[in-house]
Amino acid sequence: MVIVEFLIKLSQGFGIGALALATGLLFGGIARKIMARIQRRYGPPFTQNFMDLFKLLSKGSVSHGWAFDLGLVAGFVPMLAALMFLPIGPFTLFPSDSSLIMIVYLMMMAYLGMAMGVLASGNPNSAIGMSRALMLMAGYEVPFAAVIFSIYFFSKTGYLTQIVAMQSGGFMNWNIVKMPLGFLAVEIVLQGMLGEKPFDQAIAPAEIASGPMVELGGKYLGFGMIQHSVALFLETGIIVDLFLGGAPNFWIFIAKQFVLYFVVVLVDAILPRLRVHEATSFFWKLPLFLGILQAVIVIIQGGVLNV
Amino acid sequence: MSEWTEIVDYFRGRSMWMLHYCTGCGAIELPPTMTSRWDMERFGITPMATPRQADILLITGYLAIKTLKRVIYTYEQMQPPKWVLGFGSCTINGGIYWDSYNVIERLDKYIPVDIYIAGCMPRPEAILDSFVKLKEMVQNGEAKGYEKYVKNYEWYKANQDKVLKRTKPVLERIEKVTKIG
């Protein structure tokens, strides 16, 4: 019986991975279409990202040593692992009472793995790009941590399924209504996490030749694309669970994710790129201020006033 | 197996990423091709930043001996399958630089070119036309320049070396340049 259960879990895990990948690619394709329409172009078909991925995986590729190969795997696997703890609609593969902290930790691991891989290529552009990505991460992780703290303090748990359950029963119970400042901070953080403008310093194509991806070609670039798509699903998914009350089924879940991503794409379409120290100091000002203010409000509400 | 090849070729034709080597004067035709007037992204063609990521090498205009060397480096860094588009008269027969001492005459003696775009300058319509033609060729499995390069590497290498690795003067020296003793 244990083996059957294991096989079911395994197939479900693969299913979630494939679903996240497909959703992420679809979102990317729709974003390209939206971007094109904003620029008054016709734009590629919304299935373009699937075709790109297929082509990349069918291309030849060149490796830069075992650390390069391993780094890409290490960048991709934590993302998949984090996905296993994420409540997707009503479904969670591994319910765990510390799933929130687990996901935040694994997300950071993924970036460090990718850093190891691309630095092994030895290209100075990828080193610059990666240092920018890590510096930006130092920027947005701080307000994100403040918001996570607020959620913890408010919900008195790190169990994502329970956080979702606490928000059930209508729009007024969602955390976005209870903690609007925290949501605002986390939406700005999401812009940085996804590396969209004005926070795309790490992959500035005309400046440092697409940064970390500079030596990735063919199948390796395909892996990078898979990682980005899964990261897109994961990072929007966790915000849906934390602030938008989860979802009763999968379709509503991705609809809510898309609303979040749509805002990101619109901001991406109109803003230019900041310099990296400007971006980092921006994260340490407005979003961090919002996050800390939210934490203070939550502490006063819960700890002092006992509302 | 042939069905699988057909499927792969279909998707390769629908998604081609381009690296443009713009040391010639043709670079000015590319911004309108990319942006809203002609919009090449609807064919799945996007500019890319590095040769590792690209499928198409678009060579705009003339190549001096110095830039030819860099083009060969760039071409050899690209991953197969890869295609080369020669853009403008200069890549076909030297164009207005036909008798220049420093501009190569015909690009496909040095690297295999899949499609030439004639004109001086070709308009963005011509570029888009060549992209569509290349897409058809890729989907029919005709554009195999990169295989030709591997198969005939000695021939290409000899041509490249003739230009790049000269050991003696090409013409007889008419007059000794005076050196100060």
Added chain:
Amino acid sequence: MADILDEIRAMDLKASWLNDWEFEVIVPKERIGSVLDYLKSRTFKGFMGLSCVDWIDEGKFELVYILQSYDLSLEAIVKTKIPRHRPVIESMNAIWKLCEVYEREMHEFFGIEFVGNPNLRPFFLENWLDTPPLRKDFDTLAFSEELFEFKEDETHGINPPERIE
């Protein structure tokens, strides 16, 4: 404004106005350094460029120094001729450091030797072994036909390359 020209003429040099903002001075090869030095002291501080003309029938190279005076809003064109068979002239890098680069270029394209310039390495051309290419007696067409196998027939060289498989 006119007195600068009189001063130059007083130095026993030919000088004439080209238009109301530039004039040319024709200087023998031996005096070029002192004339440029003098012009620099007379507010012509900007060195705009150095070019060369190949007068193949006369058997001479003509070096053209272009100077500018920001104070007088004038441009001075100083010309000097050197023999083609022995193109040697002193370097001006003591007057303008910038000259070094221009002289390097002239050395590469015309084969002129600048005495006192420490930096006459190859500049633009790679692996160049022939006659300097901008000399009039250098046959660029023959060079192109020989090295790039250009053919000037009705096909304009658009024959497919040799049949390869």
